[in-house]
Amino acid sequence: MSTPVSTPVTTARRRRAARKAILGLLGVLGFLATWQLIPMMGIIDERFLPSATTTLARLGELVLDLEFWRNVRRTLTYWALGLAIAVVLATALGTIVGLVPFLRRATHTSVEFLRPIPSVALIPLVILIFGIRTPAALVIIVYASFWQLFIQVLYGVGDVDAVARDTAKSFRLPRSHRLRYLILPTALPYFMTGVRLAAAVALILAVTAEMTIGVPGLGNVINLARNAGDSPTLYAVVVVTGLLGLVINLVFRAVERRVLGWHQSVRGEVAL
């Protein structure tokens, strides 16, 4: 890429970016103001909807509390472990099933039946089998995020261009080369999309598992706050889970851009 020169195009683009940032900031401020005004004007009782300042003040107190950070760590540990297991399983199985037409045909109905089963349906079962312990939460997280990635890998591996595949065959590329230079580049965008989706789903299920199974973490804090009628803490932790989700989304989108810098879908966006 050439060095940026201050042409009219780039100034226009910069102005647009500035406008976007300012409007976005206004949007956030407007949202906070609305949140502040609704309980202040008595539309909803302060007990049920604490104002933005009350909630953020409580968030400020939480940030200074070590136990809060331990809970963040617990939630993120479930998330990371679950996601890692799901990624390994889904990549391995997805590649094998995707590359072997026989397996692909034979497993099609089973996959289509197992995939839509909501993982929360398994919560009672895992509680019985594992008790209120980490593996119970992990099973739920892995089950939900596995399918997101598995399907993507399956499609990705199957999407290899027919001409490219035949060319590779005629040139007698060994299997390892075909994997490295043909299948990997084709499947990579699918894989990255799958990982991004799986990461978001894994966080949802980590918090859900903490809420419904009762393993320690942010979801459990939400439960305790609700039972104690401590609505500022409840709202503060909800905000924290939203921020965690936001950071995870942004990070994975950035990684996707990085890894797929060479790919048409990303390059096209940059060139515009």
Place this chain on the structure above:
Amino acid sequence: MSTPADTMKSGPRGRSRGTRTVIAVLYAVAVPVVLIVAWLIWAGVSPQIFFPSPIAIAEAFVNTWLGPSLTNDVIPSLARLGVAIVLAITIGIAAGTVIGLTPWLRELLEPVLEFFRAIPPPVLIPVFTLLMGITTSMKLAVIVAGAFWPVLLNTIDGVRSTDSVMTETAQSFRLTRAERLRYLVLPSAAPRIMTGVRQTLSIALIMMVISEMFNTSSGLGYRIVYFQRNYLIAEMWSGIVLLGLVGVFLAAVFTFVERRVLRWYHGIKETERA
């Protein structure tokens, strides 16, 4: 996206249509049948407490869900789910179209929407319980509030990326706003919207189950937790199977509707590939 299964259905050359159908059916049912038989044998050889035999589960299914529970738990739950899905999709498409077509509004709301989308939907349940009490409308609201984000954001994206040449053509032909919406904007956004709908369906189902696990005394989610707490293992399994069937049913309806709505789109994709 065309499913790979479509292209795979054309079996090996030189075989009659009948043989091919038989082979396709064999492929479809072989693995599930083998799994169920293996489970049957396993349950017969060494009975497991937590994994009752499929026959016991099937019996429990009939006894549990086809009795009074059908009208007390299953139908109300599924009715809530259906209404919530319709509401979520309608609100998502309507709000998404408005936001997507108004650049300043989109830029104003983008960061806020990004944040709300990132909140794990189940944490909304305690919040809504606090705000609305435990009522049917709260259960509906919480499913809608958790599930409409994918449709909303995909509609915004889809509407926004309407082909500019087509927009200008529509303008020069003086298509009215309603006509442009009907014949240009919504169709061109449809593939994105359907992607959103697919995610919305699975989140809605999850939200329905979890919302019933808390502080209620009826509904599918409540029943399944009740069975677990009372160690009614086969009944609990039958509940899992029922939820699975609901999920499969939703997925099937989705595939059917998607084929219909996006027939033109799949057609274009096919020709591009050929």
